[in-house]
Amino acid sequence: MSIFTRLSVTILTLSVALYASLTYASSTDSVPNAPTTYPAGKLGEMVKLGEAILNNTDTHPLTKHLVGNKLTCVNCHLPNQNGKPGAGKGMSTLIGTATVFPAWSKRQGTIQSLQDRIDNCFMRSMDGIRPIIDKKASMAMVAYVTWLSTGLPIKMNPKATISPYNFDKYVKGKKKFARLQKKATHSNYLNGKKVFQAKCASCHQMNGAGVAGTFPPLWGKNSKGEWLSYNTGAGMSKLNKAAVWVQSNMPLGQGGTLTNQEAADVVLYFDAQPRADFILKDHLFPKSKMGFYNTEVTTEHDSVRSNFKAFGLDIDTIRGDHVIK
DSSP: OOHHHHHHHHHHHHHHHHHHHHHHHTOOSOOOOOOOSOOSHHHHHHHHHHHHHHHSTTTSTTTGGGOOSSOOGGGTSOOOTTOOTTOOSSTTOOTTGGGGOSEEETTTTEEEOHHHHHHHHHHHTTOSOOOOTTOHHHHHHHHHHHHTTTTOOOOOOSSOSSOTTTHHHHHHHHHHHHHHHTTOOHHHHHHHHHHHHHHTHHHHOTTSOOBTTTBOOOSOBOTTSOBOSOOTTSGGGSHHHHHHHHHHHOSTTOTTOSOHHHHHHHHHHHHTSOOOOEEGGGGSOOHHHHOOOOOSOOOOEEOHHHHHHTTTOOHHHHHTSOOOO
């Protein structure tokens, strides 16, 4: 290994460690600590496998063929100071999530299992293919997420599939930001660009491509023409949901410092950038392979344009151009 290679590895390792510690330190939410002891035997091995998949979703041998972009689960489900994915204490923590299942999903129109919820995320946030039910990767991820809720009381949620420690804040936040986004104008888009340049671009880069292996991409394509980030069916593509997450977690190490308008405007800006449409049928294995798909929704087509229209906004007016098809 050359000195330059060793230096690059050292820098990357330090960056990841800083990322985890800052994320944890920025938390102000009253979420319990993650467990520190793995289960014994085969179950413990499965939990560790799930942890590895959440950290390396786009490159892990069991899931890389199911991921269509350059994201990992830990990019949204942030780590704690020990680097445990989903164990951060801000919005989108996975601690407590397993306690609410089975849970109602308005999007699917059915009662969902934890495995359903995880598998569906591959189609949207990962811009990939929904895993086959009960495959090893799915079971491992369920085992890890369930382990994060060790010792916590079970309380099924008739309204949503989210950690009980964030549920009320999430619901209130969605309503708050929906009101703001419905009033958005081109000026808000321009202000969002300024916020992004000042507080986000150092990690995510001006072109939204991020830094490979360290900071996730938010939009755009690579040199091969492949989409880098989440598609228009993901929660982060929705103007109100993304703003709740951003205000809680960003900038890195400074969660909770953006004003309501700053959070709304920066989301307006980066969600107005080109990204992959979500066409449901394109993210499913053939019926002969997929197994049972627990849903009442069999057709869906989301786009940047339709996501903005859902808030009464015209994407061309917001951007001031006609870039979005």
